[in-house]
Amino acid sequence: MNADRDARGDRVASTDSDVRPERDVSAGIDVERAGTGGPAGTSAPRADGVAKVTGAARYAIDLALPGMAHAVVVRSTRPHARIVSIDRESAAASPGVLRVITGADLLAAGLWPYYGHIVLDHPVLAIERVRYQGEPVVAVVAESKREAAEAADLVSIEYEDLPIVVDADEALAPDAPIVHEQRGERVGDEGMDQGEAELVGNVCAIARVGWGDVDAAFATADVVVEGEYRYPMLYGYAMEPYNALAFFDQGDLTVYSSAQHVYMVRRDLARMFHLPHARVRVIAPYVGGGYGTKSYTKIEGIASSAAYLTGRAVKLDLSVEEAMLTTRSDSSHIRARSAFTKDGRLLARDFDIVMNSGAYTDNSPIVNSKTANRVFGPYKIPALRVVSRSVFTNTVPGSSLRGFGAPQGNIAGELQMDEAAAKLGIDAVELRLRNLVGPGEEIIPGKRPIDADLRDDLRCLATALDWPGAEGHAVGLGVSASDAGAYPTSTAAVRIHADTSVTLFTGSSELGQGSRTVLGQIVATELGVPLSAVSVVSSDTGVVTYERTTGASRTTTVTGKAVQEACREARRRVRQLAADVLGVPLGSVQDGPGGVRAKGETLTYGEVIERWFGAGGEVLAHGAVRRAEHFQKMPPFWEIGCSGVRLSIDRDTGLVHVDRLTTVGDVGFAINPALVHGQDAGAAMMGLGAAVREELVYEGGQLVNPNVVDYRVPRFSDVPDEMVHLLAERHDGAGPYGAKGAGEGAGNTIGASVASALGRILGVFPHELPVTPERVWRLLRSRA
Amino acid sequence: MPAREIRFRLNGSERRAEVEDQVLLLELVRGLGLAGTKLSCDMQVCGACTVLLDGRPVSSCTTLAIEADGRAIETIEGLADGTALHPLQQAFIDKFAFQCGYCTPGMIVAAKALLDELPRPDRATVRRWMDGNICRCTGYETIVDAVVAASERMGGAK
Numbered sequence: 001m002n003a004d005r006d007a008r009g010d011r012v013a014s015t016d017s018d019v020r021p022e023r024d025v026s027a028g029i030d031v032e033r034a035g036t037g038g039p040a041g042t043s044a045p046r047a048d049g050v051a052k053v054t055g056a057a058r059y060a061i062d063l064a065l066p067g068m069a070h071a072v073v074v075r076s077t078r079p080h081a082r083i084v085s086i087d088r089e090s091a092a093a094s095p096g097v098l099r100v101i102t103g104a105d106l107l108a109a110g111l112w113p114y115y116g117h118i119v120l121d122h123p124v125l126a127i128e129r130v131r132y133q134g135e136p137v138v139a140v141v142a143e144s145k146r147e148a149a150e151a152a153d154l155v156s157i158e159y160e161d162l163p164i165v166v167d168a169d170e171a172l173a174p175d176a177p178i179v180h181e182q183r184g185e186r187v188g189d190e191g192m193d194q195g196e197a198e199l200v201g202n203v204c205a206i207a208r209v210g211w212g213d214v215d216a217a218f219a220t221a222d223v224v225v226e227g228e229y230r231y232p233m234l235y236g237y238a239m240e241p242y243n244a245l246a247f248f249d250q251g252d253l254t255v256y257s258s259a260q261h262v263y264m265v266r267r268d269l270a271r272m273f274h275l276p277h278a279r280v281r282v283i284a285p286y287v288g289g290g291y292g293t294k295s296y297t298k299i300e301g302i303a304s305s306a307a308y309l310t311g312r313a314v315k316l317d318l319s320v321e322e323a324m325l326t327t328r329s330d331s332s333h334i335r336a337r338s339a340f341t342k343d344g345r346l347l348a349r350d351f352d353i354v355m356n357s358g359a360y361t362d363n364s365p366i367v368n369s370k371t372a373n374r375v376f377g378p379y380k381i382p383a384l385r386v387v388s389r390s391v392f393t394n395t396v397p398g399s400s401l402r403g404f405g406a407p408q409g410n411i412a413g414e415l416q417m418d419e420a421a422a423k424l425g426i427d428a429v430e431l432r433l434r435n436l437v438g439p440g441e442e443i444i445p446g447k448r449p450i451d452a453d454l455r456d457d458l459r460c461l462a463t464a465l466d467w468p469g470a471e472g473h474a475v476g477l478g479v480s481a482s483d484a485g486a487y488p489t490s491t492a493a494v495r496i497h498a499d500t501s502v503t504l505f506t507g508s509s510e511l512g513q514g515s516r517t518v519l520g521q522i523v524a525t526e527l528g529v530p531l532s533a534v535s536v537v538s539s540d541t542g543v544v545t546y547e548r549t550t551g552a553s554r555t556t557t558v559t560g561k562a563v564q565e566a567c568r569e570a571r572r573r574v575r576q577l578a579a580d581v582l583g584v585p586l587g588s589v590q591d592g593p594g595g596v597r598a599k600g601e602t603l604t605y606g607e608v609i610e611r612w613f614g615a616g617g618e619v620l621a622h623g624a625v626r627r628a629e630h631f632q633k634m635p636p637f638w639e640i641g642c643s644g645v646r647l648s649i650d651r652d653t654g655l656v657h658v659d660r661l662t663t664v665g666d667v668g669f670a671i672n673p674a675l676v677h678g679q680d681a682g683a684a685m686m687g688l689g690a691a692v693r694e695e696l697v698y699e700g701g702q703l704v705n706p707n708v709v710d711y712r713v714p715r716f717s718d719v720p721d722e723m724v725h726l727l728a729e730r731h732d733g734a735g736p737y738g739a740k741g742a743g744e745g746a747g748n749t750i751g752a753s754v755a756s757a758l759g760r761i762l763g764v765f766p767h768e769l770p771v772t773p774e775r776v777w778r779l780l781r782s783r784a
Numbered sequence: 785m786p787a788r789e790i791r792f793r794l795n796g797s798e799r800r801a802e803v804e805d806q807v808l809l810l811e812l813v814r815g816l817g818l819a820g821t822k823l824s825c826d827m828q829v830c831g832a833c834t835v836l837l838d839g840r841p842v843s844s845c846t847t848l849a850i851e852a853d854g855r856a857i858e859t860i861e862g863l864a865d866g867t868a869l870h871p872l873q874q875a876f877i878d879k880f881a882f883q884c885g886y887c888t889p890g891m892i893v894a895a896k897a898l899l900d901e902l903p904r905p906d907r908a909t910v911r912r913w914m915d916g917n918i919c920r921c922t923g924y925e926t927i928v929d930a931v932v933a934a935s936e937r938m939g940g941a942k
Contacts (some may be wrong), residue, residue: 025926027878045877052885053873053892055820055860062819237920239824239832239886288822288886289920320825512884512921674880681923682883708825708918716911719924 018453019460019664019728025674029531036737038525043674047516047536048286057286060258061243061317068245069098071306071316072148073299074138074155075325076130079166079394079701080177081159083128083137091140091154096147098310100155101139103127106305114184115268115297118192119361121184122397124272124301130159131179131359132394133701134325136299141306141314164701168356168391169333171202178202179359179392191487191548192366204357205365205390207372211445212383217348221339225419229412230768231751232695233331233356236401237713240288241323244303247313252279253304254542259284260294260509261549266541268297269304281542290511291686292400293327295551296363324706328696330355330367330390330398332408334375338416344426346435349376351412353388358397364390367398367405370483374748375409377417378443378454378481378638379435394701400551402686406482406641406748411769414478414752419765428756429462432479439732443481448633451732451740454479457642457664464662464724465644469760473659476757477644478749484741485636486552488627490562491545494523494570496619500594500606501533504563507547508555509539513743514675515555519563521671522736526567527605528593545622553639553741556671558625560736566623573619574605577612630734637733640666641745643684644753645720649761654777656692656754658720663746665725668733680725680746687750689714692770790853794818795862803849809835810844812852813859820860820889824918831917834890835859841897841916860889863896872896872934881930883921891917895931904935 027045034041051057088100103125106113113127114120126137138155142148163177170176179202199206218224244257253273259265262282270280287294299316306314318326333354339347353371357364368390376384390398417435421428436454437443443450461467461477469475493505504523508515516536524531537544547559575589578596582589590597595604609617625631643663649656663680670676693712697704705711725746733740751769759765762779791800794816803812810833813821824832826845833845836858863870872892875881882888891914898905898913905913910931911924919927 025880025929027880043880046880048885049877050869050873052882052888053860053869053876054864055818055889057885058819059822059886061822237918239830239884239918239920240822241824287884289884291920512882514883678880678883678922678926681925682921685923686920707827709827709829713918713920714924715918716915716924716928719911723923723925 017456017460018730019456019726022673022677022725022727025677027674036525038528039521039531040525040671040737041669043672044517044521044531046514047520048510059240059286059288060245060256060284061240063245063256064315065245065247065313067313069141069143069310069312069314070145070148071139071141071303071314072145072152073136073302073322074140074152076126076133076135076137078130078159078161079133080162080164081130082162083126083130084158084160086138087156088138091151094147094151094154096143097151098141098143098312101125101141101306101309105309109309111305112272115272115301116184116187116361117264117268117296118188118365119184119186121180122360122362124305132396133703134396135359136302139302139306141310164394165202166393166395166698166701168354168393171391171393172354176202179394184361202392203389204361204392205368207369207388209372209386209444210384212348214348214350214383214385217383218337218339221347222342223340223420223423224337225416225423226337227767229334229336229415231332231408231411232690232769234329234401234690234694235324235696235711236291236293237708238289238291238293241318241320242298242326243317244300245313245315246300246303246307248307254281255300255304256283256285257300258287258294259300260287260290260511260551261296262509262539262541263507263546264549265297265300269300272301272304273308284509284539287509287511291402292404292551295400295549298326320708321706325396325703327399328358328396329401330357330364330408332371334409334412336412336416338420340420340424342424344424344431344434346379346381348383349381351375351386353409355388355390356393356395356398357390358393358395360397362397362399364398367400370405371409373444373483374406374480375413377413378437378450378479380437395698396703402683403744403748406480406744407687407690407751410478410480410748410752411755414749415755415765418756418759427468429458429467432458436479447483448635448638450481450638452638452640452666453730454640457640457666457728460726461642461644461662461664464726465646465660469646473646473648474757474760475644475646476753476755478752480641480745480748482639482641482745482748483635484552484639485554485558486549488558488625488631488636489548490558491547491622491624492559492562492566493545493620493622494566496570496574496605496609498606498609498617500529500604502527502529504534504536505544506536506538506559506563507544508559509550511550513555513679514672518556518671518675519560522560522563523567526564527570553743554636556739557637557733557735557741560739562623562625564623564736565625566621569623570619570621573621574608578603578608581608581611637735637740639741639745641748642666643746643749645750645757647754647757649776651780654773654780656771656776658688660722660724661688661720662724663726664728665742665746666728667742668735668740669729669731669738670727671737671739673727676727676742677725679743681723683744683747684750685714687747690770691751691754693772695770788850790850792852792854793856795858805848805850807849808845809847809849809852812849813844813857818859818861822886822889831894832887832890834893834917836893836897839897839900841894860893863892871937875930875934875937879926879930879933881922881927887917887919891919891927898931899935899938903938907932
């Protein structure tokens with residue numbers, strides 16, 4: 001297998017490009033080859049390796065406290081209804097029950113009963129009304145989970161049904177049932193990028209991008225392609241379902257949670273309980289899968305209010321079925337047009353996007369604005385018009401999921417490049433090459449210029465996929481550029497101990513992406529200490545420094561930069577102490593590996609610290625990055641997607657067989673190549689799942705496949721015959737050593753790639769994902 | 785609920801427990817402090833809760849604890865010999881065969897059952913055998929790499 005990969009890699013490398021086959025994915029530290037003077041650039045073994053292979057790693061779901069009570073949620077059976085009454089008497093009298101809590105109880109207790117980082121419209125427990133089937137209405141708290149579950153069955157809720165709307169286009173009709181008659185307070189800050197404020201009907205958010213005279217450009221076009229495209233609602237299936245353990249101590253709230261963004265959750269909880277931020281501690285231990293699904297507050301408010309009202313530590317852990325009723329991704333329906341000259345130059349693009357955002361705002365406005373920014377692709381487009389509307393419906397709330405608007409838009413933007421190529425009689429790779437922007441060119445005026453060589457990436461991808469394919473197979477490929485990194489507020493602290501070992505404090509959560517490993521590698525490299533002397537403490541708001549989010553592929557690039565700053569500040573402080581101790585001017589003290597050089601002497605950090613203090617002691621330093629200097633221009637970096645597939649179909653069953661999936665990881669510099677490989681492989685497989693299998697299906701207001709039997713995610717048997725991952729390292733990112741983020745890009749183009757490859761086989765391009773066997777079979781029949 | 789006493793061998797130690805009939809094997813092992821075994825799908829399709837019962841992999845989320853009476857249970861905690869990792873555990877680290885790690889205990893236990901039965905499986909066999917274990921992070925290929933590497937390290941005869 002490895003031999004095959006290398007052979008293909010050699011062929012790619014011979015095109016005189018910066019793209020190379022992946023470096024070895026086996027663990028190993030070869031500092032010399034890395035070229036950074038330290039372990040940054042090597043496939044250092046994971047910092048969480050032994051814990052995770054021995055079963056010792058503790059996730060929030062594994063935690064318990066003495067005297068802990070358990071909560072179970074009663075969920076709405078109606079998609080849209082007024083709550084007439086809640087009968088909780090028999091539940092309250094059931095053995096072991098401590099309290100049966102409703103939304104009205106939170107109000108009565110003086111708590112702020114809504115959450116939301118952009119709009120405060122999501123009730124912790126339903127208040128007067130339910131807006132989707134599965135919405136939490138009542139929390140039963142009991143001594144044991146079984147007692148809570150048995151009592152939950154005794155809660156009786158009387159509803160008065162209201163008209164429902166499930167389809168986003170129908171929700172835009174003038175006479176559609178209104179999901180939110182009153183809007184929640186807007187609390188998003190500048191970094192929320194939330195779009196327009198004046199919204200009517202069921203419109204949750206509107207984003208617009210555009211320039212030039214689009215109508216005039218279409219009037220002069222030689223070729224126009226036009227169509228409607230759909231990307232499904234997805235469930236991320238992080239295998240550890242949402243859970244939280246909350247308790248109050250002296251009025252201070254502590255919550256252990258499966259959250260990705262501990263500081264965002266802290267803000268919601270502080271508001272809810274009228275507490276200062278300093279008195280709310282949110283801790284995310286190891287997180288069992290995130291992929292964006294654990295961004296922002298989920299069930300922490302329920303567990304915390306149960307703890308508040310019972311005076312007990314309360315644990316709430318959801319089943320997977322309940323997790324599927326908590327968050328999904330926004331689906332898209334896109335009406336798209338693209339105009340070309342006859343020699344294949346893009347003249348204009350026009351996208352009208354409708355996102356089904358479900359019952360509450362959550363993160364949909366940002367997903368919506370990202371879809372608008374990511375739909376048209378990294379091309380030179382003289383005239384552009386994008387209008388994207390996020391729409392409320394009576395369905396599970398939409399929010400973040402890996403790719404975050406990019407795959408939802410890419411299906412339209414990239415597939416139209418393929419359709420145009422077919423119409424123009426131009427090779428689809430050549431058509432893209434004619435229109436892609438070069439390094440340093442803008443795709444959105446005023447934003448950061450593209451920090452990647454997309455043409456080279458695409459050429460290498462095409463070569464690696466044997467473009468344009470052979471008999472019996474078809475190749476589909478695509479590119480995307482995502483405005484990634486989120487708002488670049490990040491801080492870090494390093495503590496150098498008197499034995500020259502180092503603790504790093506970071507607010508970034510270890511979701512499996514390898515943050516503890518990569519950030520540790522940066523510390524070891526910057527401070528010149530062995531990796532084994534570095535410990536990383538993360539995602540505990542009571543201890544670590546502020547981090548805005550763990551998302552948008554930002555940790556290596558943005559947090560990594562804050563870590564670098566903290567290390568530089570630590571070195572400066574040690575030099576100062578050394579100057580004191582040695583009685584020399586500060587300017588004569590030089591940095592050395594793991595310490596300083598001065599007066600011909602070499603001192604370790606520990607020696608400097610101990611001599612300065614007399615005994616013991618430490619150095620503590622803080623590093624911060626903000627929207628300034630190298631991160632002044634937004635986004636902090638462009639996350640590149642450049643991947644594709646080679647596939648065939650079974651004409652009798654409509655089954656798609658992917659024999660090769662190839663990704664180009666354009667990451668600037670791989671601080672840990674094996675971790676980049678893992679991100680690309682994981683993102684690509686998630687993209688493939690959405691392309692061929694995954695879809696949340698509604699019948700009326702009922703989600704009909706809320707379990708992982710009926711909602712089928714990729715398994716071992718779904719892995720393409722060959723997975724080829726290439727790396728492009730041009731040191732063109734704004735992060736440490738020229739790095740930029742990975743983790744989402746590789747999956748963003750897979751949906752459109754699968755559809756375009758199928759289009760080449762079927763003679764008609766599927767416009768709707770997933771391309772299930774049934775859909776493929778129907779397309780085959782329609783062509784027969 | 786009636787409780788009865790069951791006796792079993794857990795990771796090599798003779799144990800006994802009073803369990804009610806409806807208690808699941810997953811609840812039994814986690815209740816004994818072995819939290820490496822994870823619950824996820826709760827319907828026997830994801831493999832996160834895999835343990836070995838008399839050497840055979842079972843989904844502990846849908847197996848009753850009383851079924852373990854008189855049998856041997858092996859969980860992820862039983863693989864390492866003190867601080868010396870099992871070759872599969874070392875191979876999972878070396879090949880980056882996990883990310884979040886939530887599926888990993890069940891994945892390694894399922895792979896151990898495979899290597900106990902077939903010491904030198906080819907890649908296709910590994911994929912087939914492991915199809916009952918879901919991983920959402922890795923894309924699976926590095927897991928196949930790890931199982932093959934472990935089988936080579938263990939010197940399994942073909």
